[in-house]
Amino acid sequence: MDGEPLVRWPWIGSHLAYLSSLTADHAVIALVPVAVALALAVPLGLACTRFPRLYQPLAAVFNVVYALPSLAVFVVLIPYTGLAEMATVMIPLTFYAVAVLLPTTVDGLRTVPDPVRQAATAMGYGPWHRLAAVELPAALPFLVAGLRVAAVSSISLAAVGALIGRGGLGYLFIDGFQRTFPTPIVAGIVLVVLLALAVDLLLVLAGRLLAPWATRGGAR
């Protein structure tokens, strides 16, 4: 390490294509699970509001899931999904994202006051119409808040996948560490944070566009 600068700019300059392909990989590994989790959490959340008894046990299960260490889960999955396979990293990330999104979805759906629900029914809205026009829009700011947390932590966690051979930008940490060469590590940290901030910003903007009435979604 003596005399080795924290960042060697020429290395970054000559590896731009490499860095951007790792970033793209990282975005896929981290964000596809969040999208899948959204597709799972919304119907699950709906089921929980229709059948309230379902929520406590489901919430308890996902609370435990959230406590599972990512590296440990990746490793436990290896015999089923294989070392260095995308699925080995993406399956656990999906579960973590559901653990964040399920409570926020349920909270969002529960914010619709009963009189509002009844008014919609009185105006002739069927259950599906009411869901699309009243309940989901009400849940939207909550969903966006949950998505922001889920996406940012997923991007940060995905890097750990590099320890089992898949992790996009996480590979830079292993590479730099093994070669005692800090430049890739610094580049990796900066790119992970930038990717997370960019996705976070996109989600905030999407939230403002889809739910311009919400004052809540942007605050966190």
Add this chain to the structure above:
Amino acid sequence: MNWLAWINDFLADPAHHAGPDSIAVRVSEHLAFTAQALFWAALPAVPLGLLIGYTGRGVVAVTALTGIARALPTLGLVTLAVLLVGVGELSVLVPLVALAAPPLLVAAAEGVRSTDPEVRDAARGIGLSHPQTLLRVCLPTALPTLLAGLRTATVQVIATATIAAYAGLGGLGRYVVDGLATRNFATTLGGALLVVLLAVAAQLLFAVLIRAAEPPGTGAARTPTGRTDRSTRTHHEELI
């Protein structure tokens, strides 16, 4: 692909019963890292969070900073720290503190902010000073939220301390990393399961603590049916 056989192998290995690679030693190393990281994170984060929550100042800055902190990849911080300061406790503690501090800061601030303003006014009205109001009125109200933040931090640190082994340190991550390196799956799985058990035990411990910390008549809102409504609280916790 027989899990039970692997776990059996792991438990039967005499090296895991006594000596430096024994389960007892690895668990205590893991817990020692966790406790130190939480201590050094809480030392600045909790008082600062209480102050921010009480004064309402700096909330925007804190929100932005915690967003960035949440995105920081711990594996990157550990590897960088080892290259910069060498293998040692410090190079693992710094990233773990960076991981634990933001949820503690946010929880302390959110907890104090959730104190009913009328209660705060009443406390001031009966002659309590600002520090007294903060410590005697707001802090007890904030305690369940603060503990929820501490739970998030603890679980994350227990889970992430596994990575420390990659940088040549002890703890349960040793089993995971050494097992991966030698393709000894029994060792890896054993280490992973022990970390999971520790994390779940911490969750349960905090569930009990949080329940005990609910101040009578303030903490959990009661629904008209008389059932305790915890939905808003869980939502809060997830976002911490």
